[in-house]
Amino acid sequence: MSETEATDPKVLLGHHLKKLKLPTILAEYDKQARQCAEQGIDHPRYLLRLVELELIERQRRNVERRIRAAKFPASKSLDSFEFKALPDLNKVLVLELARCEFVIRRENIIALGPSGTGKTHLAIGLGLAACQKGMTVGFVTAAGLVNQLAEARDEKRLMRLQASLAKLQLLIIDELGYVPLSQTGAELLFEVISQRYERGSTIVTSNLAFEDWTSVFGSERLTGALLDRLTHHVHILEMNGDSYRLKQSKARQASHGR
Template sequence: MSTSFLLETYAKRLRLPAIKRVYKEIAHDAAERQIPYEEFLLALLEQEVQQRDANQIASRIKHAKFPSMKTLDQFEFSAIPSLNKPKLLQLARCEYIEKAENIMFIGNSGTGKTHLSIALGKEACHQGYSVQFWTAAKICNELMEAQSQKRILQLERQWLKTDLIILDEVGFVPLSRTGAELLFQFCAARYEKGSMIITSNLDFTEWTQIFKDEQMTSALVDRLTHRAHIFAMNGDSYRFKQSIQRS
């Protein structure tokens, strides 16, 4: 059997696809430049590590179920001059996740709240954190279904293991009384245990429209805003501006 055949066979058995793919090119380069064996081996292992890191990032992003792919580089900060760009870029380092702090984007529709939440979520995926993206309406439906099947505690334990939950569109769709109570329980359960990014088109004073009860609303807002980073997203609709430009 040839050396190449054995190398590819062993790489496959050991599950080293990157080494299997690049070893010939790196070996040729090492021979031409008379690279020491240790450096040649290091170059091969680096390729495998980089590929595995990339695969894990891709897996975390897929598991997060983002509705679209957005980055901070794509966001037009000039559209909202009052937005604290340096603070957002600092938050992209994800230290807030280690501290179980929240981020809240509150403001008009179309100002980029979802864009920024996805962008920060992707940064978290790149840095090794588990992320899940939900709309408020969808997570309420999931919670109500779990309650009817008597697996609500199991579901909450599962979500508590997630490093970052993104809860989008709080207040966009009216919630049932049961859905609002379950959403309250879920958010309260993550208090000081796991980070959340929340977007809403309603000021906190209007959240009674969502949770139907002033006392419950006050208790939830108190928990969510404690040690939270709050951004006011007030301005003209970014999507509307884009539509005008296209026209």
């Protein structure tokens, strides 16, 4: 900084605001000062306006950071969920769960139903809601999680990965049941769910009824122990209905054929 710049109040203010990591105040203070002068707003309210703008922008960036960290496969909010396609789904319960108090209470959600009925969409929507409320979230498919765990075990970093998964306030495990697990894979997945028991919330989506989960885990004992932990504090969402992905595809084909 030159000698002239060192005595220029605007340059100094910009320097200090950068050091204090207040980029929104830096970008807004001049414009807000002019507006407040025109509107006859006093200094405390001018300062309050600047601080509120900084807080709003900081919260927005924090939400974006949590959403990126969650690694959702798509951005699908509950606002775009087609509840009409699933008349038997308890919409009131879903909207209540979107308040994310179940995460605070460390309760679980299991969404069961055929492929294409919106289980993943629903899970992502609840995950996004949790991110917006300042909670740490992770999204992964069951097969992907087992692969991550197996690689981490081979590379002698399994405990580190397990610890990071256990710290998440909400872990979403999607598509359980689409791929049978090896005995080792089933045990690794069980360990993750066991470590989260009454310490964090887990959402699981599956195309299989509970009685068919043994075909995934290959052991009645392991399946029973896992279900004991998952269903102790649980909200079960029955998502039985026709695939609305298939309906949408047929509708698009019909519109193109006109």
